[in-house]
Amino acid sequence: MDVLLIQAEGVDLYTTLVKSETSRGILRFYHPTRLDYGVLIRTASLGSSLSLISEIRWYIRRYVEEVLFLMPEGTYCSLDLVQQVYKRNIRLRAPWQHRSLYAIRDGRLVQSLPIAPGKERSDYAELLEGMDDVLEVWCTDPEAEDRATL
Template sequence: MDVLLVQADGVDLYSTLLKSETSRGVLRFYHPSRLEFGVLIRTASLASSLSIISEIRWYIRRYVEVVLFRLTDETYCSFELAKQVYERDTKLAAPWEYRLLYGILDGRLVQSVKMDPGRDRESYGEAFEGMDDVLEVWCSESEHAGL
């Protein structure tokens, strides 16, 4: 399960992580990839993904807008939901009721919208017209209610 770190506005997260000896040491075996809007870290499992996040949490608090975990090529889950899955409090199954759409424009997270049950991401096309990337994010019930 890969980790996607969406950088905060005005941050070049990839350069920031590689400039620091501490984060460079943590990430040396993972070969992070630069994205226009953040960094993708390829990992073998949910446990290793959560471990990496724990080890670089200082950088995440300062330089990251949102942490996501890739479920499929087009679907991600939130950090809170990933922890619930890891702790066996939740079992993922499609279709997932609590979903969000994140719109990325010019390397920044600019929009987030709750998805209604039964609607697919294409039905929100007008709201995300012109975005560089649109990410479907499965989230916990409390995250969905809080947006």
């Protein structure tokens, strides 16, 4: 299980976390990886990922644009969806109805587009042209609609 922290605009999240004694102490066993647009942290399980997020929530509120989880199947999921999975309120299975595309350019999240039912990532290729990275994120229904305004 990986936790992907997409940094807020103008923030070097990796440096911020490494410079802080508190976050360094929390992350000392995780060996976070610097990305152009944030930090990737490998954890052993969904429970440990949620626990880690809880421990660094102050940094997340202040320096992070989005928290995503890479599930074992290679799917990114939102924090709200992962919390529902953890509580066993939802069981993930493809095809997931509520999906968004996160477009990243120049080290920041620049756009989020909900994927319409019956559409695929490839149907949005023209809109996402020129992006450095595009992540497909499974989310809850309310999140898919809210994220369309990024």
